[in-house]
Amino acid sequence: MDNLIPVYESRPIPAANAAWLQKLLDPFRIACRLPPIPLELRPMAWDSLCCFDEVDSRVALSNRAIFWDKKKIVIVYLHEVAHRLRDQQGLEVAHGVEFFTLLLSLQMRAHAALADLGGYRSPLNNLSYYDHQEVSPVWSDHGLKLGNEISVQFEWAREHALNLAMSDMDAASIAKAIPGLWVQHVKKLSLAKNEKGHEKQVAAKRIEELESSSWFYRRAFFATLFLAWIGLGFALAMNI
Numbered sequence: 001m002d003n004l005i006p007v008y009e010s011r012p013i014p015a016a017n018a019a020w021l022q023k024l025l026d027p028f029r030i031a032c033r034l035p036p037i038p039l040e041l042r043p044m045a046w047d048s049l050c051c052f053d054e055v056d057s058r059v060a061l062s063n064r065a066i067f068w069d070k071k072k073i074v075i076v077y078l079h080e081v082a083h084r085l086r087d088q089q090g091l092e093v094a095h096g097v098e099f100f101t102l103l104l105s106l107q108m109r110a111h112a113a114l115a116d117l118g119g120y121r122s123p124l125n126n127l128s129y130y131d132h133q134e135v136s137p138v139w140s141d142h143g144l145k146l147g148n149e150i151s152v153q154f155e156w157a158r159e160h161a162l163n164l165a166m167s168d169m170d171a172a173s174i175a176k177a178i179p180g181l182w183v184q185h186v187k188k189l190s191l192a193k194n195e196k197g198h199e200k201q202v203a204a205k206r207i208e209e210l211e212s213s214s215w216f217y218r219r220a221f222f223a224t225l226f227l228a229w230i231g232l233g234f235a236l237a238m239n240i
Helices: 015-032 063-067 070-088 097-115 149-165 171-239
Strands: 007-009 039-042 059-062
Touching: 007 015, 015 039, 015 063, 015 070, 015 097, 039 063, 059 063, 059 070, 063 070, 070 097, 070 171, 097 149, 097 171, 149 171
Parallel strands: 007 039, 039 059
Antiparallel strands: none
16 A cells, blocks of 8 residues: 555645545556656646646646546546656656657556546547647657658557557656657658658669760761761762
């Protein structure tokens, strides 16, 4: 029981409320292989937040969360926990491909426990465009501009989140591994694009050479034809 998620409120929280939230969230902590990241219920205008300088790396949910649907509590908590895991690794916490991959892997691990709450939805249906809205800076770092970066990021995240969710790594290790995997993928895309560009240059040069040689042969043909006509005319004149 020592690993239960600590629950706080900006004022003393009733023990029954804290125990209810701990009982709700603990199966997801276990399923996702999470550390017991503390949760604080806080009066605020929005649903949740994850600040860099929080005491004991806690995440915060609105103090109205106690009245939310159970699934919403879990989904919002996992969202903020994904931010906190990246923050603990010294990584940026934007809603980009790396964050989305981590969050999706947590959702995949949590899906069975979420189904137990009723009204099953697939892990992707628990997420939205908001969770992966930002273009990764890794693209520009490698000089890539595809025009469909968000779509490529989404497909990559969907594939790799499943592999990570099925791995033996704990959630913190997954958060640490994702950036390296993403950089490797972008490097491969950059290399493929450069190779394709080189192939285009070679093809263009070959076409130019063919066009030049074609013009040369056309000129030689007409010159030969002209000389043949002159020779024919000379032969005819000699016979006359």
